[in-house]
Amino acid sequence: MAAAPLGQLPGAWRMMAAQRSMLELGALHYAYPLRGARRAVLRGVGLRIERGELLALIGANGSGKTTLLRLMAGTLRPDAGDVWLEGRSLAAWDRRGIARRIAVLPQAVDLPSGFRVAEVVEMGRAPHARRLFGSTAQDVAAVHAALRDADALELAERGVDELSGGERQRVLVAMALAQEPALLLLDEPTLHLDLAHQVSLFRTIGRLRRQRSLTVVAVLHDLQLASALFPRVAVLDEGRIVADGAPEQVLGPEMVRRTFGVAMEEATGIDGRRHLVLSGH
Template identity: 40%
Template sequence: MGRRKTRAQMEPSRRGAANACRVVERPLPHPGASQPRLKQADTLMLAEFRGVGFAYPASAERRTRPFAIEELSFDIAAGEIVGVIGPNSSGKTTLIRLLTRVLEPGSGEIRLEGVPVRRLSRVDLARRVAVVPQGILPQFPFTVGELVLMGRYPHDPGRYFESPRDRTVAREAMEATGVLELADLPLDDLSGGERQRAVIARALAQEPRLLVLDEPTAHLDLRYQVEAATLLRRLNRELGMSVLLVSHDLNLAAEVCDRLLLLNAGRAAAIGSPETVLDDALLAAVFGCEVVVDKSETTRRPIVRLTWRPDKKEVGETR
């Protein structure tokens, strides 16, 4: 991926595309094209949670009952985008930690492609599941290309230098996410949206079966939120990538997800299509505030709006 460059050195080659959308609109190359595309017919269920339970240990500092996941059951089909939504402390991050074996369930079982997760080594798990965490990047001045190559580690953890195949897969991952032209830039030179796409490229370089994203649009402005949502849809449709999306943004989840899992206090409050789960009364009960659910005029997907009624004093103060 060549010599490290600064953004100033990169600018002349970028001016012609200054007004172009940063999401690549040509057909996406498949990172690691020798790996067969995962289709619905190949595996009925890619990931399965069956009666999963987990409780954080009690401590003297906790004044309330320790948080627990209780009897959680749901599936992720091959080629599907499943969104996990819910209020703070509902279990969304805990779910990711259980799937990736950061935490071990106290009861029930989690399977990937029919194999219990507890039987998979960390390396095997990293070949199947790639996680895009929320706002975490290396503290060293790596370039985009170096970051993406880190995604190849699970495929030969004993090797210290990348192989020609590693470089090919990393290049295809950067091309798929639209950051190939940024390969030689330090991560510190990137915008928030560019960093997010670089981290997604690193995850794709792992050649995972399942891509897990934790709040991928957090701290991004509207433009980059649209780009991130567009990229996820294209990865799913053109590469057959299965996605587990954890998000506080109900409208993003409604637009990009095939199904939603609504969590509340560690339990599944609802599982189904966005049209089924995003119900006025159900959301009001779970989130504790009134909402109105309409339909988008362009996509016909649900749109959730807050219903806020200021009192007379507040109205007077704003005049």
């Protein structure tokens, strides 16, 4: 039986549920203005994300994935419904409080030109800043730990303009880690990476989840990557969550056909695991 949304629970029960849940989405609706009207993008989305979970959010282009991620991050406010972070409505948090708990890697971001990597990563400390100028010992330690954990320590003194695509992505991860968040939101983090760097990135994120007790939500377009590396997958279709669970339960040929319009079939690989392949191949 599905658990009741936090918003429907009495106060004491809500606090107990919050001890387990990192983020709760309660019947979210959102529409963008379009030619004097509003175009519905999300229609009653509900989702509970537990502490320490690794969740892939997938769906066709235009299904509302990025909009949903922005609602999770608090950069958009829902037209109806609510988002609870650790049992407390996001509307009750200030921006600095949210930034101390949630870090976001957006789909496209330009690193500031002319800076060293260590300086860029230190910008992730902004939510913790106690004074206008200068770094504290805590800032220095957090930046070092972020670079180390993102496998970017050797890049610290490099200029950001010298970095490859894979190196830039590691620096962005380090910048997010410098915030010391509890929740990491990733929007198509592998978009401009080759396959080797894609796998490396998510192995790093999986390791960080264990080391730092992070909760991770990633918007993805690659079904194979989601199936191979994520223990939980939620499928968004036309603004609604249409499936949510383990990838072997969710990503069947019929679901893929309905959601993505692609005919696929199941095959067993040499690793003994089930894989989706294009029909006729």
